[in-house]
Amino acid sequence: MKHLTLKGEIIARDLQFPEGPVAMPDGSVLIVEIVSGRLLRIYSDQRQEIVAHLGGGPNGLAIGPDGYCYVCNNGGFEWHTENGFTRPLAAAADYKGGCIQRVHLESGQVDVLYSHCDGNPLHGPNDIVFDQMGGFWFTDMGRAFHDRIVRGAVYYAKIDGSEIRQAAFPVLTPNGIGLSPDLSVLYVAETETSRLWSYSILEPGILQREPWPSPNGGRLLHGLPGFQRFDSLAVEDDGNICVATLVNGGISVFSPDGELLEFHQAPENYCTNICFGGPQLRDAYITLSGYGQLMKVRWPRGGLALQA
Secondary structure (H helix, E strand, O other): OEEEEOOEEEEEOOOOOEEEEEEOOOOOEEEEEOOOOEEEEEOOOOOEEEEEEOOOOEEEEEEOOOOOEEEEEOOOEEEEEEOOEEEEEEEOOOOOOOEEEEEOOOOOOEEEEEOEEOOEEOOOEEEEEEOOOOEEEEEEOOEEOOOOEEOEEEEEEEOOOOOEEEEEEEEOOEEEEEEOOOOOEEEEEEOOOOEEEEEEEEEOOEEOOOOOOOOOOOEEEEEOOOOOEEEEEEEEOOOOEEEEEEOOOEEEEEOOOOOEEEEEEOOOOOEEEEEEEOHHHOEEEEEEOOOOEEEEEEOOOOEOOOOO
16 A cells, blocks of 8 residues: 655635535636535635535535536534634534535525435435436435434435435445446445445445345445544546545545555545546545645546536
């Protein structure tokens, strides 16, 4: 396993716990600030523009085939800041549940697309990826309260609001989600276990389930030793899975069969997201959330073009 150091430039500072970067065709990057509940656009000259006020706790983003921005909103956290470093704690005092939001990027109009599945509330939608059929998979991390944790799940939904279904349950704090280059495999990263799971996709919204003792129907690709935590993920064009890794702080790169190939050390331990953009999709945009920064580095390989 290669141990490398992220070297690049900080293109945005003083953000309020940024996550969910999406590289846009014009060279700008969309991000959310979970603390402020805002959707921002950061331009190549480092200008910042507020696109929409989302409220709650906006988390993962994806651009749909209709050009709208789809947002996983976790409902909000309590926060702790010390020496300029901010981190989430339990659910916010005014937490009322999570949802999937749809945002018109030109007007900033925000609509709630889903807040329940089969009558049960969404607890903490976290990350999202579109498939080739125009639907999307998303993780619901569950919800941590001061005295208990609600278990999470993986869902599939359509963009017209007509269908949402639970695809995998229970998953313990599912966070990052992504698709293989041939769109046949779904990857899910669990935060608290630092485990990376894979699921074969049988059809939109239907996953092949592994038998017990798999706790969630997934096939375990890798689990990191010691105290580490996983956050969001992105897939390279060659199929490698890049998982933002907390505590050690960096990007862990796994092969499709689960081998840990590389670790790219970040400047802080709340390295939460990675996305690809730019020429040959080799510009990696990485959120360093604790100190509120967005970093741009030249990645050694190209990222996978996302479905839209």
